[in-house]
Amino acid sequence: MTASPTTVVFDIGNVLVSWDPRHLYRRFFADRETEMEWFLANICTPAWNVEQDRGRSFKDAVDLLVKEHPAQWHPMIRAYDELWHETISGPIEGTVAILDALRHNNVPIYAITNWNQDKFREALERFPFLKSFAGIVVSGDERMLKPDREIFDLFFERYKVIPETAVFIDDSLRNVEGARAAGMHAVHFTSPEALTRDLRALGFSV
Incomplete structure (x- = not known):
């Protein structure tokens, strides 16, 4: 790739x-x-x-x-x-800042999350920045989980995203590997600082 x-x-x-x-x-x-x-x-x-x-x-x-x-x-x-x-103790402020920077730079941003559908609705009300995505795939709504290929394929089809044009960020190595197997770029999240470096290396302004 x-x-x-x-x-x-x-x-x-x-x-x-x-x-x-x-x-x-x-x-x-x-x-x-x-x-x-x-x-x-x-x-x-x-x-x-x-x-x-x-x-x-x-x-x-x-x-x-x-x-x-x-x-x-x-x-x-x-x-x-x-x-x-x-x-949930609160937002990871450094990553939220990265999200804001990407949005400011008109980068299309999405989410794929393993999360119960009812609890995710609670989180949406608690953390307004979660409403800033162009689209979100929630595992509980779809009854499928990362790192299975089907949840990535559903994301590609629903939001018309070509796999190789997207980078996926996850703290789980299994999910990172699942995204790569589905054809995406993928970054293993360890800290906001490391993510900033990784995204800059891929050409994003953050």
């Missing part, structure tokens, strides 16, 4: 906003870090959470775990839904 991209496609979680269930669960476990990690590895697990990203409702997800686990865990399980907003 030799052509320089002209379109930028963002992931959102841990690229534009800081998401981590630990932001929430430190209030329950306080100084018991080991117990919190056990809870997130064995009860509200990444594999359980990814099914919400695939479109399962949080109500169904919580009901499932409440039936499977003793009552002592029920308040913490329900908190994943009821206090979900606390899993």
Whole structure:
């Protein structure tokens, strides 16, 4: 792939906003870090959470775990839904500044995100800059996930984006590799500073 991209496609979680269930669960476990990690590895697990990203409702997800686990865990399980907003600590300001610079320079900007559809609506109201994209593919709405090829193909078809004209930014290496396999340029996000360098190397003014 030799052509320089002209379109930028963002992931959102841990690229534009800081998401981590630990932001929430430190209030329950306080100084018991080991117990919190056990809870997130064995009860509200990444594999359980990814099914919400695939479109399962949080109500169904919580009901499932409440039936499977003793009552002592029920308040913490329900908190994943009821206090979900606390899993996002806030925007990653440096990346938001990059987003603003790209928009100012009339660069087409889009997003592809693994996110539950209902919680994403909440995030849209909390973070107005998420409304600045020319288009967004939300996994929960589509019931498909990155890094699977089908979600990238859906993005290309819906927004008429030619893969080699776009660069995709994600904090997950698996998703970066998925984007490359779909024909896109792709950048592994590690920090706003590194992203600035990467985008400048691709010819963007940020």
